[in-house]
Amino acid sequence: MSKSKFVLAFFFLSLFLLSQKTNAQYNYTTAGARSAAMANTSVTLNDFWSIYNNQAGLGYLQQITAGVFHRSGFISEQNSQGIGVAVPTKTGTLAATFDYYGFSAYNEIQAGLAFGRTFTEYFSAGVKLNYLHTQIAGEYGSASTVTFEIGILSQPINNLFVGVSVYNPSRSKMGSENIPTIYKAGIGYFFSDKALLAIETEKDLDQDAIFKAGIDYKLIDLVSLQAGISTNPSNYSFGVGLHHSDINLHVGFLKHQTFGFTPSFSLSYGF
Numbered sequence: 001m002s003k004s005k006f007v008l009a010f011f012f013l014s015l016f017l018l019s020q021k022t023n024a025q026y027n028y029t030t031a032g033a034r035s036a037a038m039a040n041t042s043v044t045l046n047d048f049w050s051i052y053n054n055q056a057g058l059g060y061l062q063q064i065t066a067g068v069f070h071r072s073g074f075i076s077e078q079n080s081q082g083i084g085v086a087v088p089t090k091t092g093t094l095a096a097t098f099d100y101y102g103f104s105a106y107n108e109i110q111a112g113l114a115f116g117r118t119f120t121e122y123f124s125a126g127v128k129l130n131y132l133h134t135q136i137a138g139e140y141g142s143a144s145t146v147t148f149e150i151g152i153l154s155q156p157i158n159n160l161f162v163g164v165s166v167y168n169p170s171r172s173k174m175g176s177e178n179i180p181t182i183y184k185a186g187i188g189y190f191f192s193d194k195a196l197l198a199i200e201t202e203k204d205l206d207q208d209a210i211f212k213a214g215i216d217y218k219l220i221d222l223v224s225l226q227a228g229i230s231t232n233p234s235n236y237s238f239g240v241g242l243h244h245s246d247i248n249l250h251v252g253f254l255k256h257q258t259f260g261f262t263p264s265f266s267l268s269y270g271f
Contacts, residue, residue, distance in 0.1 A: 031069050031082060031099070036264035037239025037252030038214025039228025041198040043163035044188030046124075046153060048248070048268040051084045051095045051114055054165040054184070055126025056153035058093040058116030061086055063246070067268030074259040077103040082110075092117025095128075105137040122155045134174055147172040147179060159190040181205045186212075194218040208232050216241075226252065233257050239264075246270035 032049030035042035042053035048065045050057025066085045073079050082099025095114040102108055109132070116126030127150045135142040151165030167182040186200030196216040203209045214228030214237070224241040239252030252264045 031071070031084075031266070032067075033069065033071075033239055033250035033252035033264040033266040034216070034226060034241060035214075035252075036071065036254055037226035037228065037237050037250065038198060038216060039212045039230040039235060039237045039254070040202075041186060041188075041200045041212045041214040041228060043151070043165050043184040043186045043200055044153065044161040044198050046161070048084075048086060048270075049266065050116065050126070051086055051097055051128075052082075054151035054153060054163050055095075055114045055116040055128045055149070056124040056151040056163065056165070058086055058095055058114060058126050059118035059124035059153075061088050061093045061116075063088065063270040065246075065268055065270045067266060069264065069266035071264045072262045074256070074262060077106075079103075086114075097128075107135050109133045109135075116151075123152070124154075125152045126150070132174060132179070143175040143177075145172050145174050145179070161188040162186075163188070178206070180207075226250075 030040045030042045031052035034047065035045060035049060035053060045053060046057035046060040048061065048067050064087050068083050070081045080099060080101035082097060084095060084097040086093050086095035093116050097112040099110050100107060110130055112128050112130045114126060114128035116124060118124040127148060129148050131146055133142065133144045147168045147170060149165060149167040150169065151163065153161060153163045155161050164185045168179050169181060171181055172179050183203045184200060186198060188196055188198040190196050194217060198214045200212045201209055210230055210232045212228060212230040214226065216224060216226050218224045222243055224243065226239045228237045234257050235254055237252060237254040239250060241248065241250045246269055248268045250266050253261050255261050
């Protein structure tokens with residue numbers, strides 16, 4: 001690799017690490033523009049994107065569903081995108097995901113297999129096995145590992161959901177580097193069939209806790225609106241969802257106090 005390419009790769013890798021620390025977030029904790037528009041509150045949402053956010057939500061899925069998402073970073077080299085498919089069966093919902101983060105000089109690939117099911121009308125649980133692969137250009141080479149995540153979702157009373165999930169409870173490493181272990185816990189309350197309020201905390205064992213709150217409001221049958229705020233650092237977000245038949249399209253924008261707006265896009269279709 002030429003010297004200029006090495007310098008460019010080092011610059012983007014340094015910026016990537018800096019922004020990750022600034023955000024106290026891990027790239028693979030959430031997916032779907034709906035949750036992005038709600039400041040990444042996700043642990044109590046039981047939509048298709050539970051395939052990433054809390055696999056217990058897969059137990060509520062009623063039809064075969066496929067989806068794609070794109071999340072822009074603070075620079076284009078931090079963009080991420082992925083695809084997923086979920087298939088309900090008599091014993092639960094099986095799902096698979098594949099996503100890519102980064103650019104040619106530094107990238108991360110994650111492939112996952114998930115399963116979620118309801119055990120009663122008021123309780124569900126899920127698990128996901130992830131294969132992670134990181135590639136750094138030049139003599140740095142690549143590394144791979146396997147980890148997993150688990151989640152539960154409960155409805156103790158009507159309209160109230162309580163969710164908990166843990167990413168990488170095994171404390172797996174990528175080579176000599178630790179992969180973050182992230183705990184999420186939250187509640188979601190439906191004030192009506194149109195309005196949802198979700199409150200959540202997220203804790204990386206090596207970072208300060210993040211507190212998040214988001215709302216989802218169905219304006220009309222075809223349109224929903226989302227907004228949210230989070231701490232550490234202070235962010236706010238907003239977005240819109242379009243719904244027609246079994247198609248759900250969401251666009252979300254997250255405002256970082258230093259880096260500005262980062263958009264997200266997701267599309268899912270139920271067969």
